[in-house]
Amino acid sequence: MNVILIAAITADGYIARHSNDTVDWSLDLHLFKEQTMGYPVIMGSKTKKTLTLDLKGRNEIVVNRNDKPKTILNEIKADKCFIIGGGKTFTRFSTYLTHLYITIHPLIFGKGVALFPNLKREMDLTLIKMLPVQERENLYQFQYKINH
Numbered sequence: 001m002n003v004i005l006i007a008a009i010t011a012d013g014y015i016a017r018h019s020n021d022t023v024d025w026s027l028d029l030h031l032f033k034e035q036t037m038g039y040p041v042i043m044g045s046k047t048k049k050t051l052t053l054d055l056k057g058r059n060e061i062v063v064n065r066n067d068k069p070k071t072i073l074n075e076i077k078a079d080k081c082f083i084i085g086g087g088k089t090f091t092r093f094s095t096y097l098t099h100l101y102i103t104i105h106p107l108i109f110g111k112g113v114a115l116f117p118n119l120k121r122e123m124d125l126t127l128i129k130m131l132p133v134q135e136r137e138n139l140y141q142f143q144y145k146i147n148h
């Protein structure tokens, strides 16, 4: 199964200003919706609290610190699923990721929630696609495969 991290990030690698921040600056929500529609989406409990709407058409799996990423993933029957945040959840699922889909936004936060806070290992990536975000000039989603 493909396990795809999908995120909007700033040019300095942050996904939020702080843990309770809502991501109102993301410019690619339509792409997020199109790509995740029909697939399970896994998120941390903090991220769930920041969402103002349910993600209709997607099986939302909300995880907390007692859930084991491997067990959660083993229960999924789909051919792909998306890890949609936040940072702690990205780090916890990092071992199981097969792809990263990240849209780099023209912003610098200087501090905040990193894409992978406290990651204990490095990852080697291959860029497989640079997808232009429709109707957003010079905004691209970078799709990487993770080389394990």
Ligand SMILES: NC(=O)c1ccc[n+]([C@@H]2O[C@H](COP(=O)([O-])OP(=O)(O)OC[C@H]3O[C@@H](n4cnc5c(N)ncnc54)[C@H](OP(=O)(O)O)[C@@H]3O)[C@@H](O)[C@H]2O)c1
Pocket: 006, 007, 008, 009, 014, 015, 016, 017, 018, 019, 020, 021, 022, 023, 043, 044, 045, 046, 047, 048, 050, 063, 064, 065, 066, 084, 085, 086, 087, 088, 089, 090, 113
């Ligand atoms: N830019 C983007 O694309 C994007 C996407 C998604 C989210 N976000 C943003 O990311 C932020 C939230 O990220 P986050 O990293 O703070 O939270 P998170 O990953 O959404 O959720 C926190 C997770 O970590 C667990 N946890 C908390 N303390 C822990 C500990 N000491 N040891 C192990 N697990 C622990 C929580 O479990 P418990 O429930 O047990 O505490 C929960 O599962 C929000 O501002 C959200 O808007 C941005």
